[in-house]
Amino acid sequence: MRKPVFIAMAIALLFCISSFKAPSYKMGRLKYNGGGDWYGDRTALINLIKFCNENLKTSFQPEEEIVEVGSEQIYNYPFIFMTGHGNVIFSDQEARNLRRYLTGGGFLHIDDNYGFDKFIRPQMKKVFPELDFVELPVNYAIYHQKYNFPNGLPKIHEHDGKRPQGFGLIYKGRLVCFYTYECDLGNGWEDYGTYAGDSQEARLKALKMGANLIQYIFTK
Numbered sequence: 001m002r003k004p005v006f007i008a009m010a011i012a013l014l015f016c017i018s019s020f021k022a023p024s025y026k027m028g029r030l031k032y033n034g035g036g037d038w039y040g041d042r043t044a045l046i047n048l049i050k051f052c053n054e055n056l057k058t059s060f061q062p063e064e065e066i067v068e069v070g071s072e073q074i075y076n077y078p079f080i081f082m083t084g085h086g087n088v089i090f091s092d093q094e095a096r097n098l099r100r101y102l103t104g105g106g107f108l109h110i111d112d113n114y115g116f117d118k119f120i121r122p123q124m125k126k127v128f129p130e131l132d133f134v135e136l137p138v139n140y141a142i143y144h145q146k147y148n149f150p151n152g153l154p155k156i157h158e159h160d161g162k163r164p165q166g167f168g169l170i171y172k173g174r175l176v177c178f179y180t181y182e183c184d185l186g187n188g189w190e191d192y193g194t195y196a197g198d199s200q201e202a203r204l205k206a207l208k209m210g211a212n213l214i215q216y217i218f219t220k
């Protein structure tokens with residue numbers, strides 16, 4: 001049985017001040033069809049989990065879980081990460097399932113790992129035909145949580161000389177999907193030295209922005 005309401009309850013509980021040990025959750029990585037590399041940024045979530053547990057005092061389990069778009073298991077994760085370079089295809093059933101997850105309290109972070117934009121936008125249109133991605137202004141709360149980003153998303157990796165942009169799908173007043181474009185947050189979460197030209201400064205910015213994202217969705 002699908003129980004989207006569980007997600008909202010879990011979100012409230014995670015940051016609840018209590019004398020009991022905080023419940024433990026897992027971050028999910030979205031596996032999709034179409035041939036794109038959904039498995040990219042292999043160490044990203046592991047490092048983000050560690051950073052959030054240490055700095056936000058969350059209690060995520062140390063390993064990510066892989067979840068398929070059309071699976072009922074998707075409802076077990078309050079936060080799901082999606083990345084890639086290539087093609088994405090959502091079936092009608094998968095689009096419906098993802099929509100139920102997101103409208104029921106779940107949250108999807110899509111990170112363009114370069115070249116993803118032309119594939120992901122039409123697929124998310126299947127999920128929310130009535131919505132368009134809107135660029136979130138720099139004063140949006142997601143940029144001003146534990147860490148302050150007065151100029152919006154940090155630029156982690158350079159590709160085409162474009163500025164980083166954060167787009168959102170807002171359903172009934174709630175941000176349900178955050179799409180980071182020309183930013184490469186996921187690359188910044190990976191182990192230091194994974195990419196030529198990595199810097200500790202950029203990596204820390206990426207992790208702090210990731211922590212902001214987690215804090216935002218778990219307290220809104």
